[in-house]
Amino acid sequence: MRQVARLGRGAVLGLLLAVHAVAAFEPITVGIAIGAATALTGYLSYTDLYCRFAECCREKQPLNASALKLELEEKLFGQHLATEVILKALTGFKNNKNPKKPLTLSLHGWAGTGKNFVSQIVAEHLHSKGLRSNFVHLFVSTLHFPHEQQIKLYQDQLQGWIRGNVSTCASSVFIFDEMDKLHPGVIDAIKPFLDYYEQVDGVSYRKAIFIFLSNAGGDLITKIALDFWRAGRKREDIQLKDLEPVLSVGVFNNKHSGLWHSGLIDRNLIDYFIPFLPLEYRHVKMCVRAEMRARGSAIDEDIVTRVADEMTFFPKSEKIYSDKGCKTVQSRLDFH
Secondary structure: OHHHHOOOHHHHHHHHHHHHHHOOOOHHHHHHHHHHHHHHHOOOOHHHHHHHHOOOOOOOOOOOHHHHHHHHHHHOOOOHHHHHHHHHHHHHHHHOOOOOOOEEEEEEOOOOOOHHHHHHHHHHHHOOOHHHOOOEEEEEHHHHOOOHHHHHHHHHHHHHHHHHHHHHOOOOEEEEEOHHHOOOOOHHHHHHHHOOOOOEOOEOOOOOEEEEEEOOOHHHHHHHHHHHHHOOOOHHHOOHHHHHHHHHHHHHOOOOOOOOOOHHHHOOOOOEEEEOOOOEHHHHHHHHHHHHHHOOOOOOHHHHHHHHHHOOEEOOOOOOEEOOOOOOHHHHHOOO
């Protein structure tokens, strides 16, 4: 034992470097190298050392709610409802040591309002590698489920993918983009995983998170936002109760929605329908400034105004909301 303890730092460093070198190749080899390094160092656990070189599923790692709140407030513009609800939903879920079901969020609104951006932020706060994490899974309807005649195949594949990944990491995150383009019926394949079951075929799904992104319901959200504006009421006065019931019914009855007549809605398995409001001129300018900061450029208000003025707004008579949100800000800024 004394001989092991007397091994020089160079030997230990060599083993650690060996662990780092093989981490990208094969987990069993990593395990052998780590086992040797652990025996020599004596003060790091196997798990701690392994997780320094390979991504680990840290199911019990708490959510840094303050950091998430700050990032949402600083980077998400014009979405007071989404910021509030997402923060509350994630904090409550992650603080619950024994949730009764997975957390399921459905994000709705026109393109460019921040749905994808928010899902990226959320993923990064749940797993450090974000969308590149082995425990965060993104499905794009037009890419992964393109053919209507193969719905049964997609359902079987989806069940297998989710079962396998949750078995590996209970706190896996699944993001479904373009839900408005998903063939109706496909998403119902995951209904058993979202329900109030302790286990399904020996696997618990209660600590997983499912996020749906959809343009469906954008017209309903815009109508209510316009009603508030025309009544002289502040945008920030809009509350979740003003929109959520309308959204859930509207999406359920929308034939162009992947949630059309879905059992997920019928069984109340979606915890929150989160509206993303259409963006106004001032929000577009915020997006331009944010993009300029991200590029390391000084804020030039003349350019900010020119880019915002190039965007088109609706309704035609009032021209309040950007019809593409902030979606084309990046490309337009390239011309200035």
